[in-house]
Amino acid sequence: MAAPLASGFAGADKPEYADYSRCIHCGLCLNHCPTYRLWHQEADSPRGRIRQMHLVDEGRLELGAGFVTHIDRCLDCRACETACPSGVEYGKLVELARTQIEQRYKRPLASRAARDFVYRRLLPYPKRIAAAARILWVYQRSGLAALARSSGALRLLGLQQRERLMPEIDSKFFFSEMGKTYPARGARRARVAFFAGCVAQVTFSDLNRATIRVLQANGCEVVVPANQVCCGALPAHAGVRDVARDLARANLAAVPEKDFDAIITNAAGCGSTLKEYAHLFGGNDASHQPAARFASKIRDVSEFLAELGLTAPLRTLPLRVTYQDSCHLAHGQKIREAPRKLIRAVPGVELVEMPWADQCCGSAGVYNVTETKASLELLGLKMGSVRETKAQAIVTANPGCILQLRAGAEIHGTGHEVLHVVELLDRAISRRD
Amino acid sequence: MPANETRQSTAIDSRLLRDLKKLLGKDGVLHKPEDLLLYEYDGSVEVARPDCVVFPRTAEDVVGIAQLANRHKIPLVGRGAGTGLSGGAIARHGGIITSFARMNRIVEIDADNQRARVQPGVVNADLSTAVEHLGLHYAPDPSSQKACTIGGNVSENSGGPHTLAYGVTTNHVVALEIVLPSGELVHLGSTALDAPGYDLTGLFVGSEGTFGLVTEITVKLTRLPEAIKTLLAIYDSIDDATETVAEITARGITPAACEMLDGWTIRAVEDYVHAGFPLNCSAILLIDVDGLREVAEAEAKDVEDVCRRHRAREVRVARDARERDLLWKGRKNAFGAAGRLAPSYYTQDGVIPRTKLPATLRRISEISKKYGLQIGNVFHAGDGNLHPIILFDERNEKQFRDTIRAADEIIEFCIQVGGSITGEHGVGMEKDRLMPLLFSEADLNLMRRVRDVFNPTGLLNPGKILPDSKGCGEIYVRPQPASAAPPA
Amino acid sequence: MSMTSTEIASRLAEIAGAANVASDPAQTAAYRVDGKTPAAVARPGSSEEVAGIVKFAAAERLAIIPTGARTKLGIGMPPRQYDLALDMTGLDRVVAYDPGDLTLSVEPGITLRKLESVLGEHKQFLPLEVPFMDRATAGGTIASGVDSPLRQLYGTARDYLLGMEFVTGDGVATKSGGRVVKNVTGYDIHKLMAGALGTLGVITKINLRTFPMPRMTRTYVATFRWANGACEFRHAIARSHLRPQSIEIIAARDSSLLRLDDRPEALFDKGRWSVLVSAAGEAGVLDRYRSELETLARGADRNALESFTELSDADQERLTSYIREFPALAPKASQPAAILKISALPKSLVGLAEGIRSMAIKHDVPWAVMMRGVGVTYLALMARDQSAESLRHLKDACSSALRCCVERMWGRGVMLWCPPEFKREMNVWGESSSDFALMQKLKNVFDAHGIFAPGRFVGGL
Structure with missing residues (x-):
């Protein structure tokens, strides 16, 4: 036996043996992983990603571009946790792997600058978010957006699809x-x-x-x-x-x-x-x-x-809807029944389940911006499932999902309205029509 | 690297690589070491690294791959989802792994004739889901059905809890399109029943990837039952539970499924799944009866009666689909739940005559005591298929060796009482060394010659099922699982 | 063959004992296959003796046909060579029977009736309701691949065959499978032996799964004016939750072929299409079958349904045995007759029924047909009388039917039984499929010298 190799991880925030060795590589997660379903490679499956963490920790695999690519491509949707019979806390593992990457891997300059700006200089500061939003708002309302779209400038920059996935800025924060x-x-x-x-x-x-x-x-x-x-x-x-x-x-x-x-x-x-x-x-x-x-x-x-029970009177809303499980509700928090129960509580609303309702729509935080191509492919699959239900509206439980699905309805021209569960309830409660 | 890896091949020939890329496109071929490391395992404890992994999309691609492998005299191994438990999809001697993951189209559903034609990479449960609205399903339901592929099922002749009444894979496959290692495409069997000639489909199913690569499968679809009743019988003694199984069988009741978990496993599962299993019992039986409403109801009564006569402390009947799913979730997650309690576990897959259940469980308990190893029992009691789970810490070398010894002793007992060494996991590279315990040299020779008909060079999935012809009785050193050496 | 029959007999006597060997033409004649009589007959008493005989035959290049009750020797093409009949009825023991495990291990020469009584003691049975039930052996039944109406629910022998022991062409005793109900250890070679007509080896032991005997069985008959109603009824049952034991669609142009003397009249009159459905279970379950089947029959094709009846016990017994023996109508018929087995998909049965009717009318031959719900069809064709002209009509009809199997896409056709002289110009197995080359290679592995029933099986195997 050769001498033990040095681990590619260091410091406290790293995937731990006790956690990743719980994976018995049975493969039950594979078919539930959106990226495995897209590319069908072990490297882009939960089992493969855990194996890569394991290999890096053992020193058999370099913490390099390959590892980073496959970990980056993970949606962190945690559908694998639902499928896992061994209770592997995958979300925790992948976040720790990313912490290691953050600390030990030098990304290309542009990527580093963008990440630094978003994570360190923007998100932590509400005022900066507001300021950035005002700029975007001007872009979206001033006609600049229309100009950029019609002039083909976005297409030239390869940003056309990505721009569609951007949130629309509210006029009143x-x-x-x-x-x-x-x-x-x-x-x-x-x-x-x-x-x-x-x-x-x-x-x-x-x-x-x-x-x-x-x-x-x-x-x-x-x-x-x-x-x-x-x-x-x-x-x-x-x-x-x-x-x-x-x-x-x-x-x-x-x-x-x-x-x-x-x-x-x-x-x-x-x-x-x-x-x-x-x-x-x-x-x-x-x-x-x-x-x-x-x-x-x-x-x-x-x-x-x-859990509390609805006491507000609800008026009838004749609407055929389908529910998209938000990953971090279904897989992250194991909540599936509650939103469905609320939807069914609205008189006149018919809930039609779509196949693979608990598969990620491709939104996944900033995934739609960082991995646009994969995100759009997943969105395409999702809109196909939605169509099968012949629903008029998609109900979901997370702002990110709402943005993504709205973009889906636009890109695929399906005309679906996209609502949060509470928006549906609000509509049924609200006095104003 | 495990010291005992026998493969000699080093880097793959660059011309072969170029030809494979030409055939399959760049994204259809993996050959970088970092990618290959992710194909050295499957669901078992075996490990070996391939030289290349390819992703065909059509039968023509597979023909091309086989021809290239044949021309370069390099081993070729098929792989579905890699959920197998005997190393069937591992390139024991290196070579090319052909992953069928991208050949995952349901080609045709013929509801009227209750047939489906699928590509090998279709996930077992996905087929059942796709035909559910027609009131049909694909009956074989291995515990990994949500991930495993039908191509893999064909190779391993996979079973599952409900195969007690519905039969295993071989009972549901009527025709196959295969590619021989020579690159020749052949059709076996027919969509209609009783194709004249030798039953090559029956021979092929369960050949563990050593006869050919499957490129299309025609299966039977089964009508979903009108009613299912799920019973949970709770016992204070394992013997009472096993005797119940024996009497259910002897009384002529064929449940759709009849599973048993022992007390230790129940506690492990309950802690994790919260299926509502009682913590202070010695065994439970989980029994499905199905069919016409009247039949399911009557059989449920009969089963309940037998359970009570054998001193079941309590018999619960699931009130609805949700309760049933929860109970079954407890069963299906049993292995994973057990896996949470120790760094590693080893699952055995022995089969015994059902009349020998009580004796066998007593023997397993003795073996557990002898080695001081925790052994949990979860199994398909209805067809005598045992899955003792032996917990161990792979970092403890003695315990690791003891585990293998204990597993072997259990298998020896199975053979002694007229059983078999594998009921559904396959022989693979895990139990080839045990084959001589069941089969004579003449039997194995015939099997070898039958294999040679399909696979004359032996380069298709080498090192599986049949022990090396010279190597009988050699001391087998199991490759260490990848997680054997924790990082320093 | 260079040895005389006396020489052969004396060598065989050394292996199996003189009392178990015969070369007297008066005795060997009973082992004739398609007009060929073997030089000698041996009746071994153990698998060692079988191995010894095969070894001897291999060395001397003597062709062997293993036989049981000799009821189905007419199946297949005439053997190219036939020197030695291996009468397996001497191996007729129950080797092991574990009723609690529902598993059974028997020697091939045991008769199905004997098995029926052994299993019956434990209220168990084998779903092998096959032709020649009163004489057939387990080995002959499995090797010939004849099927049972009960396959609707239980599948065929290959589905409950657990393992086998057999002697290959080099005289070596081997085995595959095991004796437990679930097993994936090694290649399922025994599946090859089932239906191989003795061309791969001599079966010496058969391990089977047994089944609990149903407490009560009922048979229901729906009679339709035309085929469409009958087939639609079959499809309606398939779409329902019912799980009958058997579904058989029967029709006859000439009811004399049905050979039912005191039949329930309406069922089998000329031109009627009757569907026989049998179900098992408790009284309440059978009530459900009765009412639901009747509803389905009425809904299938309103104008076509003539009657729906539940058979009396006596009628049920008579009809069950009739259906069971249908595939063997030809060898039992008083006139020259043939049976064509057609493998088709259930949905194509209607077209097949129409095709058969018009073909038979064109050739002016009496006919009857039985279509199993799973799609396997038996067409019985009979000569009007013993005259040469009638025989010619029969032969033309047979050739035409075989042709239709291919050209009209009826399904894969096999002429299961026909007058031996037809085989001079007719390949009873139909055309070979693309996997034939593999079959040939396998045959070589098992029987390198080609001594097992050479030429009888598909493609001259």
């Missing part, structure tokens, strides 16, 4: 609602904090408002804690753990969890990270216990409402 309290309608049944998200504040302010209205209508007093920041999901998924930790600490300080029955989020991606805040800190870290307490209060809005 949600930042203005921070620190406010919204009373329960009728008898108060619960007091909750609303976690508003970061990018969502500039792109999904209507959704946020709808969420608050639905909660109020069902007897919840809703507080939007001031000083809350980005949940840290995007940096954590990208392996930028130090930023994620800073953001988590800021949120722990901003939301006194003991004052609330629950902390509500309408973004499945945020919810899954918030629920796993304790993972960010080692057992000995001073923030570990507070993070665990905080996490225990986090509820996805669907989960919370399904």
Whole structure:
């Protein structure tokens, strides 16, 4: 036997033997992995990615371009966790692998600059998000967008499809609602904090408002804690753990969890990270216990409402819908029934399941921007499944998914309306037509 | 690198590589070491690295691949999803792995005649899903059915829990399109039944990839049952549970499935799946009866009666599909759940006459004590197919060796009581050394000559099923699993 | 062959004992195959004796045909050479029977009736309702590949065959499979032996899965005015949740071919298409079958249904045995007759039925047909009388039917039984398929000297 080789990993934030050796390479994850289903290569399957981490750790594989490519291509949708009989925490492993890449691999300059800007200079700062959004808003409303599209400039730059996947910036940001309290309608049944998200504040302010209205209508007093920041999901998924930790600490300080029955989020991606805040800190870290307490209060809005029970009267909405499981709700938080239960609760709404409803639509955080081609292929498959149901609208549970599916409806010309579960409820509750 | 890897081939011939790329396109060929490392394993504990991995999309591609491999005298190995448990899809002596993952089209569904024509890379469960709206399914349901491919099932003659009543793969395959290692494309069997001539389809199914590469499969589709009843019987004694199985069989009830888990496994599963299994029992039986509503109801009553007569503490009947799915989830996740409790586990796949169940389980318990190894029992009790799970820590060399010894002792007992060394996982590169325990040299010789009819050079999936003709009784050193050496 | 029959007999006597060997033409005549009589007959009592005899035959290049009850020797082409009949009825023991495991191991010479009684004691059975039931042996049944109406539910012998022991052409005793119900150890060579007509080896032991005997069985008959109704009824059953034991569609141009003296009249009158469905289970289950089958029959083709009946016990027994023996109508018929077996897909049965009707009318021969629900069809054709002209009509009809199998795409056709003289100009197996080269190579592996029933099987194997 040759002498043991040196591990390609270093430091504390790395995939650990105890975690990855739980994978028994049975392969049950393969057919559930969107990227394996696209390319059918082990390297782009959960089993193959875990094996690569293992090999890097053993020193048999270099932490180089190949490894980075396959780990980058992972959507972190965690469908493999649902399929795994051994309980491998894949999401945790891939985030730690990305942390290693972040620390030990030198990406090309442009990529480094972009990542640095987004994860370190933009997301952590609400004001900068607002500023960036204003610029985009001007682009989108000033006619510049139309000009760029019609002139073919985007196509020349290879940005045409990518541009379609960009969020549309709201005219009225949600930042203005921070620190406010919204009373329960009728008898108060619960007091909750609303976690508003970061990018969502500039792109999904209507959704946020709808969420608050639905909660109020069902007897919840809703507080939007001031000083809350980005949940840290995007940096954590990208392996930028130090930023994620800073953001988590800021949120722990901003939301006194003991004052609330629950902390509500309408973004499945945020919810899954918030629920796993304790993972960010080692057992000995001073923030570990507070993070665990905080996490225990986090509820996805669907989960919370399904558990609480709807009391607001709902009017009939004649609509045939299909539900797209948001990955971080179905796989990350294991919540599948709650949103379906809420959808079925609306009189007149017919829920038709699509095949592979719990396969990723290709949105996956910033995946649609970083891996546009794969993202669009997945979106194409998804829209095919949607079509089979002959539904008029797609309901889902995460802003990222909504953006992606709206782009899908546009690119494929299917004309589907895309709604969040609470938007559907809001519509059924709302007095204004 | 495991020291005992026997392959001599080093780098693959550059001309061969060029020709393969010409045939399949650049993205149809993998040859960089970092990619090949990901094809050195399957679902088993075996390991060996190929020299090249190719991804055909059509039967013509496969013909081309076979011709090239043949011309270059290089081993050729087929692979589906790589979920097999005996190393069937591993390139034991290197060479080209042909991955059928991209040949995954359902070619035709003929509901009227209850047939489907599929490419080999179609995932087992995907076929059943695709025909569900027609009230049909593809009956063989290996536990890996959500990932494993029908091509792989054909090669291994895969079983599954419900094959007790519905039969294994060979009972559901009527015709095959195969490519011989010479590159010749041949059709075996026919879509209609009873093709005149030797039953080559029957011979081919279960040949573990040593006869030919399958490029298309015609299977029977089975009507879904009108009603399914799932019963969970809970016991305080393993003997009571095994005797129940024996009596169910003897009474002439053929359940659709009859699975048993012992107390230790139940606790491991419950902790993880929360299927509602009681923690303080010694064994459970999970039994499906199905068919016409009236039949399922009557059989459920009969089964319940037998369970109670054999001192079942409690018999629960699943009230709806959700409860049933949960119970079955507990069963299907049993191996993974057990795997969580130790760094490694080894699953045996012995078969015994069902009348020998009680004696065999007692023997397994003795073996467990003898080596001080935890052995869990999860198995297809209805057809006597045992899957003892031996837990071990691969970093502990003695324990690793003891595990293999214990596994062998269990198999020896199976043979002693008239059983067999593998019920559904296949011989592969795992049990070829055990073949002489069941078959004489004459038997093995005939098998070798039959293989040579299809695979005269022996270069198609070499080192599988049949022990090296000279090597009987040689001491076998199992390659260490990749995870054997934890990083320093 | 350079040895005389006396020499052969004396050598055989050394192996199997003189009492078990005969070369007297009066005795060997009973082993005739398509007009060829063997020089000697040996009746071995053990697999060692079988191996010894085969070794001897291989050395002397004597051609062997293993036989059981000799009921199906008319199947296949005439042997190119035939020196030695191997009468396997001496190996007729139950080697092992584990009723609790539902597994059985027998020697090939045991009769199905004997097995029936052994298994019956434990309320078990084999779903082998095959022609010549009263005489047939297990080995002959499996080697000849005849099927059973019960295949609708249980499949054919290959589906419940667990393993086998056999002697190959070099006189070596070998085996494959095992005796447990689930097993993937080694190649399933025994599947090759099933239906190989003794051309690969001499079977010396057969391991089978047995089945619990159903408590009650009922047969229902729906009679239709034309074929379409009958076939639609078959399809409706296939689409339902019912799991009958057997579905048989029967029609006859000339009811004399049906040889039913006191038949339930309406069922088999000229031109009628009857569907016989049998089901097993408790009374409540059978009630369900009765009512649902009747509904399906009415819905199949409203104008075509004439009657729907549940058979009495006596009628059921008579009809069951009739259906069982149908594939052997030809060798049992009083006139020269033939049976063509056609493998087709269920959906094409209607077209096949029409094709058969018009073909038979054109050739002016009495005919009857039985179509199994799984798509396997037996067409019986009979000469009107013993005259040369009638025989010629029969032969023309046979050739035409075989041709239609290919040209009209009826399905794969095999002339299972016909007057031996037809075989001079007719290949009873039809055309060979693309996998024939592999079959030839396999034959060589098992029987390098070509001593097992040479020429009888597909493509002259």
